[in-house]
Amino acid sequence: xxxxASANAPKPSSSVKLVLLGEAAVGKSSLVLRxxxxxxxxxxxxxxxxxxxxQKCTLPTRTIKFEIWDTAGQERFASLAPMYYRNAQAALVxxxxxxxxxxxxxxxxxxxxxxxxxxGIVIALVGNKxxxxxxxxxxxxxxxxxQAESESAGxxxxxAGEEAEEQLPASxxxxxxxxxxxxxxxxxxxxxxxxxxxxxxxxxxxxxTAIANAIPESSLKTGRGAGGAGQTALGSRSGEDSRVNLGDxxxxxxxxxxxx
Amino acid sequence: MTTPPPESQSVNRxxxxxxxxTPSSAPxxxxxxxxxxxxxxxxxxxxxxxxxxxxxxxxxxxxxxNANLQAEATTAVSRAxxxxxxxxxxGSAYSTLAVRGLSRGLKARASxxxxxxxxxxxxxxSASIRxxxxxxxxxxxxxxxxxxxxxxxxxxPDAATLLHFPEFPADDVDDDDFMAEFEPVxxxxxxxxxxxxxxxRWKSKHKHYMILSAAGKPIWTRHGDGxxxxxxxxxxxxxxxFYEESGDHLRSFTAGDTKFVxxxxxxxxxxxxxxxxxxxxxxxxxxxxxxxxxxxxxxxxSLTHLFSVRPSTDLxxxxxxxxxxxxxxxxxxxxxxxxxxxxxxxxxKLRKVHRQSINNALLKTKVSSxxxxxxxxxxxxxxxxxxxxxxxHPGDLQLLFNMIFEADGIKAGGGESxxxxxxxxxxxxxxxxxYVSFLNLRGNLDDNEDISKDESVAIVLISPDKESxxxxxxxxxxxxxxxxxxxxxxxxxxxxDQGRPATTDIMPGTVLHHFIxxxxxxxxxxxxxxxxxxxxxxxxxxxxxxxxNIHSSIHAxxxxxxxxxxxxxSASSFxxxxxxxELYCVAEPNANRNALVQSASKIAQWVQQEEERxxxxxxxxx
Numbered sequence: 090x091x092x093x094a095s096a097n098a099p100k101p102s103s104s105v106k107l108v109l110l111g112e113a114a115v116g117k118s119s120l121v122l123r124x125x126x127x128x129x130x131x132x133x134x135x136x137x138x139x140x141x142x143x144q145k146c147t148l149p150t151r152t153i154k155f156e157i158w159d160t161a162g163q164e165r166f167a168s169l170a171p172m173y174y175r176n177a178q179a180a181l182v183x184x185x186x187x188x189x190x191x192x193x194x195x196x197x198x199x200x201x202x203x204x205x206x207x208x209g210i211v212i213a214l215v216g217n218k219x220x221x222x223x224x225x226x227x228x229x230x231x232x233x234x235x236q237a238e239s240e241s242a243g244x245x246x247x248x249a250g251e252e253a254e255e256q257l258p259a260s261x262x263x264x265x266x267x268x269x270x271x272x273x274x275x276x277x278x279x280x281x282x283x284x285x286x287x288x289x290x291x292x293x294x295x296x297x298t299a300i301a302n303a304i305p306e307s308s309l310k311t312g313r314g315a316g317g318a319g320q321t322a323l324g325s326r327s328g329e330d331s332r333v334n335l336g337d338x339x340x341x342x343x344x345x346x347x348x349x
Numbered sequence: 350m351t352t353p354p355p356e357s358q359s360v361n362r363x364x365x366x367x368x369x370x371t372p373s374s375a376p377x378x379x380x381x382x383x384x385x386x387x388x389x390x391x392x393x394x395x396x397x398x399x400x401x402x403x404x405x406x407x408x409x410x411x412x413x414x415n416a417n418l419q420a421e422a423t424t425a426v427s428r429a430x431x432x433x434x435x436x437x438x439x440g441s442a443y444s445t446l447a448v449r450g451l452s453r454g455l456k457a458r459a460s461x462x463x464x465x466x467x468x469x470x471x472x473x474x475s476a477s478i479r480x481x482x483x484x485x486x487x488x489x490x491x492x493x494x495x496x497x498x499x500x501x502x503x504x505x506p507d508a509a510t511l512l513h514f515p516e517f518p519a520d521d522v523d524d525d526d527f528m529a530e531f532e533p534v535x536x537x538x539x540x541x542x543x544x545x546x547x548x549x550r551w552k553s554k555h556k557h558y559m560i561l562s563a564a565g566k567p568i569w570t571r572h573g574d575g576x577x578x579x580x581x582x583x584x585x586x587x588x589x590x591f592y593e594e595s596g597d598h599l600r601s602f603t604a605g606d607t608k609f610v611x612x613x614x615x616x617x618x619x620x621x622x623x624x625x626x627x628x629x630x631x632x633x634x635x636x637x638x639x640x641x642x643x644x645x646x647x648x649x650x651s652l653t654h655l656f657s658v659r660p661s662t663d664l665x666x667x668x669x670x671x672x673x674x675x676x677x678x679x680x681x682x683x684x685x686x687x688x689x690x691x692x693x694x695x696x697x698k699l700r701k702v703h704r705q706s707i708n709n710a711l712l713k714t715k716v717s718s719x720x721x722x723x724x725x726x727x728x729x730x731x732x733x734x735x736x737x738x739x740x741x742h743p744g745d746l747q748l749l750f751n752m753i754f755e756a757d758g759i760k761a762g763g764g765e766s767x768x769x770x771x772x773x774x775x776x777x778x779x780x781x782x783x784y785v786s787f788l789n790l791r792g793n794l795d796d797n798e799d800i801s802k803d804e805s806v807a808i809v810l811i812s813p814d815k816e817s818x819x820x821x822x823x824x825x826x827x828x829x830x831x832x833x834x835x836x837x838x839x840x841x842x843x844x845x846d847q848g849r850p851a852t853t854d855i856m857p858g859t860v861l862h863h864f865i866x867x868x869x870x871x872x873x874x875x876x877x878x879x880x881x882x883x884x885x886x887x888x889x890x891x892x893x894x895x896x897x898n899i900h901s902s903i904h905a906x907x908x909x910x911x912x913x914x915x916x917x918x919s920a921s922s923f924x925x926x927x928x929x930x931e932l933y934c935v936a937e938p939n940a941n942r943n944a945l946v947q948s949a950s951k952i953a954q955w956v957q958q959e960e961e962r963x964x965x966x967x968x969x970x971x
Contacts, residue, residue: 113669113670118761118762118763121763122761122763125763125764126763128763130761133757133761134673134756134757134758134761135669135670135673135758136670136758136762137670137671137674137752137756137758137759137766137768138766138767138768138769138770138783139766139767139768140759140762140763140764140765140766140767141764141765141766141767141818141822142762142763142764142765143764157764159762159764161670162670163669163670164666164667164669165646165647165667165669165670166769169769169815172815172816
């Protein structure tokens with residue numbers, strides 16, 4: 090699962106905090122697992138709370154290390170969402186192309202992000218479960234073509250895609266949200282837009298690559314070199330942004346010992 | 350088919366610790382708990398939400414608790430001595446324990462007389478002299494059983510004299526059948542054409558759990574969904590409210606071989622329906638654990654609030670996503686959970702110095718907002734760090750372990766998790782935040798996929814501060830680094846590989862197939878390996894049923910039983926309860942009782958020798 094060895098010369102590396110939001114069971118975790126492990130689990134159990142994962146994405150000019158917050162979609166976790174998107178530079182708002190209500194929910198998330206998140210946040214609207222539609226594995230993503238991705242992952246996906254297409258039933262298009270409807274909305278709001286299938290891998294790496302490309306150079310922290318060795322310690326983050334989670338250590342200490 | 354309560358059918362030995370105690374063990378709710386048991390730290394399962402147990406040896410009050418226990422034992426002795434003015438005890442140099450054993454023996458013989466043939470009893474009596482001499486040098490523990498052994502019939506009573514003992518008929522059920530218990534009944538078609546089929550599947554389940562609101566709304570059911578079984582939920586609701594209207598509470602009833610148990614907590618009715626011969630108490634414990642899971646998801650104030658605002662609230666929505674936690678908890682009960690049965694925890698067996706070095710690593714790397722830190726290997730506690738004034742509640746840990754190791758929600762996330770969770774035993778009114786990270790102790794595997802549940806090791810760090818994820822992550826990193834450096838990770842991996850000891854590892858040639866030992870003061874248990882006898886899921890379930898039976902007999906409310914031997918078609922089981930521990934053993938149905946008893950006392954000795962390896966005593970405190 091380790092990212093392919095970087096090219097001869099070390100590229101500048103920077104980390105990007107990304108959050109996934111969207112209704113329960115639209116496939117947020119599956120998208121992340123496809124991107125991070127190139128893996129897919131049928132009938133995955135719902136995420137509890139939030140999961141934190143990292144994955145590198147190599148662009149021609151630099152390496153982006155995504156720090157991904159995969160949040161649970163259930164309503165009772167919604168109040169925790171601000172904690173995850175607060176300092177995020179990118180957000181993936183996911184809906185299910187077979188479920189119109191999930192697009193409505195996605196629009197709410199987009200509005201909340203535009204209102205509350207960092208002004209420069211890059212938002213991608215993602216319609217998942219494309220494998221359930223007649224478009225199947227066809228890449229109908231409206232946005233920019235992928236520029237770079239890890240080679241091995243790309244191959245696996247291609248194979249997986251072919252296999253799955255063969256198995257797809259000829260009829261039974263479950264699509265309930267048209268590409269046009271969602272892409273029009275995305276255009277109006279200035280969002281990146283993709284339709285994906287985490288199951289067969291369609292467009293998954295492309296989404297993340299497009300986000301990596303869309304992050305303004307200026308907002309990238311390039312403090313640490315490529316040899317940052319993975320671990321994002323507290324210090325390195327809080328130095329960058331005064332709003333970082335653990336800035337208020339005093340408060341934490343005060344609470345300690347009496348969670349009551 | 351008649352199903353009298355199991356207590357009255359087992360070979361029951363009552364202790365004569367009270368003059369008015371009777372051999373009859375028909376439960377009589379009006380009677381108070383046995384004096385011997387009530388002061389134990391385990392307690393007699395009081396009503397929830399207040400949590401009955403703390404992991405008390407993880408607590409500073411350990412010493413005083415132990416002192417209490419001993420004081421209690423002494424009292425018992427003085428009581429027992431009054432009852433030992435019997436010819437057999439006269440002039441006996443046995444310890445007080447032995448004396449009590451004798452008096453009990455007399456009583457037991459009386460109660461056994463209808464089961465053991467006279468001939469057998471005689472043979473046993475003649476054998477008793479020999480056996481008591483054999484055992485006399487083995488100390489108090491053996492002496493406790495001296496007279497007990499004496500009454501053992503020389504021959505195994507034939508099947509006809511055994512009353513039909515209710516047990517889960519795993520002999521007739523193969524693994525596939527038992528696995529079907531956990532399979533979904535399926536979804537209704539659009540035209541409900543398959544309803545009959547689904548209901549048939551639903552009815553074939555051995556065990557059901559349902560949770561409904563006081564207003565009768567189905568909230569969760571283990572099998573099927575609210576739509577499919579709405580009529581049944583309606584019937585349940587009607588029956589419950591029929592009693593409530595007359596100011597009464599329906600607690601349980603039996604129909605044929607099916608037992609119905611109802612627990613009402615605030616605005617919720619929790620119902621268990623079991624055809625697996627479990628006792629009321631056991632089913633009630635299971636339902637209470639399910640209720641705890643709901644509290645853990647919602648917190649008590651928000652649950653109360655939801656229903657006080659709108660009594661007809663549909664709780665399904667706020668609970669969305671936690672159904673799998675309820676289901677995996679329910680399934681662990683259906684498979685049989687020693688942890689729930691005993692309300693105790695299991696620890697990974699580890700040398701004391703190794704555990705100490707993990708404790709030290711935890712203390713050294715502890716960050717300021719940490720409340721509890723745990724290292725857990727497949728549901729077995731490896732080490733724990735906690736503040737001095739807060740202990741850990743086994744029920745809370747059971748919920749956490751269920752979430753981390755049984756339900757897939759966290760593990761399948763593939764990364765580190767940050768989970769708001771309410772620990773109702775700790776504080777049912779608010780959330781704590783739990784950081785979970787799985788360790789990969791097998792360097793050669795690049796994924797956790799191939800690691801079974803029992804082998805996965807998790808670092809669990811709990812904080813009251815919801816913003817402290819990165820602080821916990823930092824602690825995890827330095828903790829793992831420390832444990833790597835001092836070799837602890839290797840020790841944990843080795844301990845996992847070694848697994849639980851088989852009974853024959855402890856005592857070569859023993860008749861015992863399996864045992865469970867609960868240390869009452871530590872609220873922890875240890876047990877032998879399931880293999881080779883109980884590796885299949887149905888055999889394991891049968892084993893747990895045997896334990897369930899013997900546990901409920903020995904803990905029946907008005908039976909002051911200390912030692913209990915029970916023979917059924919499939920197993921011979923033996924329970925021994927003292928103020929310090931509870932020991933349950935299982936052997937072949939025709940195992941020699943003498944051998945069984947000797948093995949049991951050897952196990953008790955072994956556990957005492959290994960105590961500091963088998964249990965976490967103290968833990969790391971800051």
